[in-house]
Amino acid sequence: MTAAAPTSGPLPTEEEYPSVHLLLLVTGSVAAIKTGLLLDQLSTERCNIRIAATKAAFHFLRRAQPSKTGIPFQSIITDEQEWSEWQAMNDSIVHIELRRWADIVVIAPLNANTLAKVATGICDNLVSSVMRAWEVRAKPVIVCPAMNSAMWTHPLTATQLSQLETIYMDPQTCAARKAVAAEAEQPATTEPATRQQESATTNTTAAVPAGADAATPICEAAHLPPTLAESMFQIVGPVSKRLACGDIGIGGMASVEEIAAHIRHTMELIREDKRRQFREARAKVPVADPAIVVAVASPVKPPSAEPEKTSPAADTPASAKAE
Numbered sequence: 001m002t003a004a005a006p007t008s009g010p011l012p013t014e015e016e017y018p019s020v021h022l023l024l025l026v027t028g029s030v031a032a033i034k035t036g037l038l039l040d041q042l043s044t045e046r047c048n049i050r051i052a053a054t055k056a057a058f059h060f061l062r063r064a065q066p067s068k069t070g071i072p073f074q075s076i077i078t079d080e081q082e083w084s085e086w087q088a089m090n091d092s093i094v095h096i097e098l099r100r101w102a103d104i105v106v107i108a109p110l111n112a113n114t115l116a117k118v119a120t121g122i123c124d125n126l127v128s129s130v131m132r133a134w135e136v137r138a139k140p141v142i143v144c145p146a147m148n149s150a151m152w153t154h155p156l157t158a159t160q161l162s163q164l165e166t167i168y169m170d171p172q173t174c175a176a177r178k179a180v181a182a183e184a185e186q187p188a189t190t191e192p193a194t195r196q197q198e199s200a201t202t203n204t205t206a207a208v209p210a211g212a213d214a215a216t217p218i219c220e221a222a223h224l225p226p227t228l229a230e231s232m233f234q235i236v237g238p239v240s241k242r243l244a245c246g247d248i249g250i251g252g253m254a255s256v257e258e259i260a261a262h263i264r265h266t267m268e269l270i271r272e273d274k275r276r277q278f279r280e281a282r283a284k285v286p287v288a289d290p291a292i293v294v295a296v297a298s299p300v301k302p303p304s305a306e307p308e309k310t311s312p313a314a315d316t317p318a319s320a321k322a323e
Contacts, residue, residue, distance in 0.1 A: 021050075021102050029110075030244040031108070036064050051076045052126050054125055078126065081126075104267065105130070117131075137169065148245060149243065165177075228270065
């Protein structure tokens with residue numbers, strides 16, 4: 001799926017506005033019904049989107065909420081294609097090809113099962129295999145958790161998200177993020193009950209699971225990352241809402257608007273990095289000497305090795321001709 005660049009005039013060149021390859025991974029959570037709505041949010045972006053989904057995800061994708069874009073079911077890559085497209089040596093392997101193709105991966109929704117698989121390196125389906133082969137600290141990963149409150153607040157969730165942050169972020173950036181998170185956790189002047197209520201209703205921060213150690217480096221999406229290095233691992237959500245079981249609590253996937261905001265911002269960081277690569281590549285091209293260019297454009301005829309022959313009449317004086 002390809003969306004046009006946001007411009008009213010002629011389309012910009014690839015160097016001016018590079019396209020981005022976005023891989024969307026969908027897992028088995030009721031929040032998968034919002035996949036079409038998320039695609040609507042990205043319909044004006046100049047990006048190529050591929051979708052891969054787990055078997056469980058299709059249970060919810062078939063019940064997706066109506067959207068303008070719709071869900072391209074015929075284009076969704078499945079576990080079956082992972083096996084059927086490889087028949088002999090040198091055939092392409094789907095999860096490796098997707099890993100090479102993508103500039104950014106977004107897991108929306110990320111359920112507890114896939115979180116546990118990715119954090120521990122299990123790769124028993126297409127989605128988990130893509131993440132097992134992902135270029136860590138080179139290409140951004142955005143995860144959008146969606147699970148029951150009991151699962152989100154379980155200590156394992158905090159541990160697994162912490163593991164992913166350590167894997168996907170470089171140590172210095174990860175340490176800086178810990179410092180910012182620790183500073184944000186300092187007691188404020190707001191009453192504890194008020195702070196708790198604000199934390200439960202906000203849609204702009206990722207809640208820290210209860211029972212997590214205070215030093216656990218859970219990535220809070222309180223702001224958009226200013227640099228590409230800081231965007232390598234982002235957690236968007238979850239939020240408090242009425243969940244699939246009917247309970248009201250933390251664990252719902254963030255709004256598609258918020259997820260799209262993180263995706264758009266990260267894609268712009270990727271575009272800027274691609275522009276930089278274009279500039280560096282152009283700067284490495286040797287510039288020809290202007291004098292040589294002129295000489296090549298207007299060649300001078302070389303002198304002849306033999307003396308030029310002249311006719312006898314040309315050497316005869318004018319008086320002799322008159323006689």
